Amino acid sequence: MFGNYLIGLREGLEASLVVCILVAYLVKTERRDALRPVWLGIAIACGISLAFGAMLEFGTQELTFEAQELLGGTLSIVSVGLVTWMVFWMKRTARHLKADLHGKLDTALAMGTGALVATAFLAVGREGLETALFVWASVRASGEGSSAPLIGVLLGIATAIALGYLFYRGTLKINLAKFFRWTGAMLVVVAAGVLAYGVHDLQEARFLGGLGDKAFDISQTIPPDSWYGTLLKGVFNFQPDPTVLQLSVWLLYLVPVLTLFLLDRGRPAAAPQVRPADSDSTPAG
Numbered sequence: 488m489f490g491n492y493l494i495g496l497r498e499g500l501e502a503s504l505v506v507c508i509l510v511a512y513l514v515k516t517e518r519r520d521a522l523r524p525v526w527l528g529i530a531i532a533c534g535i536s537l538a539f540g541a542m543l544e545f546g547t548q549e550l551t552f553e554a555q556e557l558l559g560g561t562l563s564i565v566s567v568g569l570v571t572w573m574v575f576w577m578k579r580t581a582r583h584l585k586a587d588l589h590g591k592l593d594t595a596l597a598m599g600t601g602a603l604v605a606t607a608f609l610a611v612g613r614e615g616l617e618t619a620l621f622v623w624a625s626v627r628a629s630g631e632g633s634s635a636p637l638i639g640v641l642l643g644i645a646t647a648i649a650l651g652y653l654f655y656r657g658t659l660k661i662n663l664a665k666f667f668r669w670t671g672a673m674l675v676v677v678a679a680g681v682l683a684y685g686v687h688d689l690q691e692a693r694f695l696g697g698l699g700d701k702a703f704d705i706s707q708t709i710p711p712d713s714w715y716g717t718l719l720k721g722v723f724n725f726q727p728d729p730t731v732l733q734l735s736v737w738l739l740y741l742v743p744v745l746t747l748f749l750l751d752r753g754r755p756a757a758a759p760q761v762r763p764a765d766s767d768s769t770p771a772g
Contacts, residue, residue: 495643503651680724
């Protein structure tokens with residue numbers, strides 16, 4: 488559940504920051520007339536993201552078992568690729584996000600209502616679609632048949648919305664550099680588990696071989712249905728009996744990606760503080 492809470496919090500907070508930046512800029516520049524099309528674009532983005540998630544969940548139920556596993560494994564790998572790109576991108580560009588969005592918003596204001604709707608939709612929609620895909624893949628990996636992963640995601644998103652509101656009101660500050668660094672590192676660990684699970688799906692679909700080649704089996708020591716087995720699966724997507732291919736892929740992804748992420752400090756600069764009510768030197772003002 489914690490891993491899915493982290494996904495909801497991290498992805499939801501990115502979307503909340505984008506909304507804070509857009510709304511705060513329009514209010515500060517006395518362009519409240521442009522708020523309606525911006526909110527419309529945000530609403531459309533949220534609606535499409537929810538529809539995409541529903542399509543993933545319910546649209547695959549009529550497929551055969553092999554087809555479900557093939558699709559699930561493929562989308563799990565795609566989602567890991569997107570999340571990996573996202574954590575590196577956000578770590579490097581978080582301090583420049585505000586200026587970039589302000590520039591796009593200025594251009595949209597000059598072009599008219601349609602451009603404002605499109606700008607807000609594109610700014611939030613990318614986060615929404617990415618979140619829907621990764622959440623779906625992670626929920627499949629960490630808790631099939633259980634509502635706990637979905638509850639964790641919803642709690643994370645709710646927390647992100649609450650934090651976004653506090654950022655906008657200027658009552659809360661956060662060090663974005665540290666936040667995205669440590670949540671990004673934890674997401675890499677979660678993504679490694681999703682990737683291993685995706686490989687297992689492809690093995691069950693008979694797309695990849697080696698399903699019977701177990702790297703180890705400690706099911707007697709850590710039973711999957713025990714409280715600690717459930718905890719390890721919920722947080723790290725831990726599996727007590729992975730295949731050799733699963734373990735190999737997990738290690739080949741986790742070790743180099745986590746090392747690169749922690750060593751990559753980006754451009755040296757003062758860590759930004761989120762406080763939209765302050766001057767333009769803050770990322771969400």
